[in-house]
Amino acid sequence: MIDPQATVQIGDTGLRLPRIGLGTASLGNFLSPISDEDAAAVIARALGRGIRYLDTAPLYGHGLAEQRVRAAIAGIPRDELVISTKVGRLLREGAPRDDSQYFNGEPFYKDVPSAGPVWDFSENGIRQSVEESLRRVGVDRFDILLLHDPDEHFEQASTTAYKALSELRADGEVRAIGAGMNSTSVLTKLVRDCDLDVILLAGRYTLLDQSGMDELLPMCVRRTTSVVVGGVFNSGILIDPEPGTTFDYVPASAEVLDRARRIRGICARHDVPMAAAAVQFPLAHPQVCSVLLGPRSLDELDMDLGLLSVDIPSALWADLRAEGLLRPDAPCPEPQLPGSR
Template sequence: MITAAPPVRIGRTDLFAPRLGLGTAALGNFQQAISDEDAVAVIGQALAGGIRYLDTAPLYGHGLAEQRVGQAVPEVPRHELIISTKVGRLLREGAPPDDSQFHDGVPFYRDVPSAGPVWDFSYDGVRRSVEESLQRAGVDRFDILHLHDPDNHLAEARTTGYRALRDLRAEGTVQAIGAGMNSSRRLADLVRACDLDVVLLAGRYTLLDQTSMSDLMPLCAERGVSVVVGGVFNSGVLVNPTPGAHFNYVPADEEVLAKASAIQAVCSRHGVPLAAAAVQFPLAHPSVSTVLIGPRTVDELHTDLALFDVEIPPRLWVDLRRDGLLSDDVPTPQ
């Protein structure tokens, strides 16, 4: 079982992470509102199934995800858990709408508290963010802190934001620091500029999209920075690549659907679900410490966990390379 796999070191720290973790964006009402009870049930079942790594953020549900994590974790001794959250957004009443959190005028997060996210990568803002996240989650500490989505705030993130995280690490408040983004190029910029232990890369090292092989992944290997991979299904297109499937949180275009369908055809020839190949693929890279799954329901959780137990014949990866769907430099499971 993947939950029984030996943990791996995060960067050069003394923190060891499980190979599988639970992301909580969906549990913060991402694209669909769910109840506190249902969200906490998913986290509780994940913990009961052996998952010991939880990733959250203030943005997720405008605090709902952190609160729901806090409701579930008392069932497990704190020293057995790794919990990561993120900084760069403070939740404030009267916050102006953030265009990056809408598609076609519809917010990504539904039925959320009235306090909205306000960008703040200042030194004091980052430390305040951590304090407020601790209060929402009701935990005594976080193990990993990430600069969150600083695409348009890189100057602040790599100066005042980074210095705040660096000092929190030096004080022993947190064991590892990093950054979480969808852009591998911008994450690579932060790895070059800052002494990070880990990055959380969403959607750019998947069975469909390995653009990070041109910038971030070689740099992390060179510098000993661990990579946590999120978005392994690329918003759903690597589960069921049919018209209407999502990629990068919005409907996938024809080119993306065609490539995902071609990958699915190879998987089908080997009797392997596309989703199983998708969740197992990233862990073959030596820099990848952990894959995050993001189920919305208990049934989705059980489905995701079962995918890690699917046996994948080595020939499948060979055929993907032969068909030009994977490049030769991309590591694949043995």
């Protein structure tokens, strides 16, 4: 059983990060809109169930997610929460269209405010982003600040943006700094070249895609950089791999769909929901400190949390390896021992 309130220390920062956190992209109208009330209800239920780590970003709903976090945490003592947000984009009226946030002409974020994201990895831009996020979330500080999606901005991210973050850390204005992305090459370079405490890796260390083990996770081990894993369901395919499901937020290819179905078949053989294996798998890696859940409804949240208590036999992981569906060097969770709860 995975205890959402169990914590792991992030490097030598003194910050302890809960093993399970709540990601808020879906609560910022990612793929489909939800109401302020429904978003607040999800966060409130998560807090009530023991979640104490919240991750957000200006991009998520163009400020909606951060504002909805603010409404949900009002009245909760700040020291009871770990909150991370991201930098590298400022929200501005008249922002140019960012094609990376569209698929087939449709935006990923629906019914959002008119101010859109503008890239800015300058020192002033980073500091301004933090100040604006502090106002939107309604807190006096963040515990973690992450460079957000600097795929095409490595030079600035590793120099001016990193300088701003490292100064904020040195001044005690933030406890840990890092970067968050869903690709590994630039993230590996940032871990190599910068003194990062933690990274958020989305979708690249899952049951379906363990490419994070090629270079990134070994680099994190060498640099003692902690890893938060997001996107454990690869945007849905590791819950229900049926035609039309998505992988990396776009329709899954036939090859990916077939691989997910093979994983599902082995899980079914052991009477284990594939989604449970997907949630629990990343936490076995010694460098992974936390997994983010990303529910958009109370039902999804309850389902996600229920997956944490599913006992998974070691034979399931062995079968996945034998079928070539899991890397032989990927650490796997130990089975629950009788009476250990």
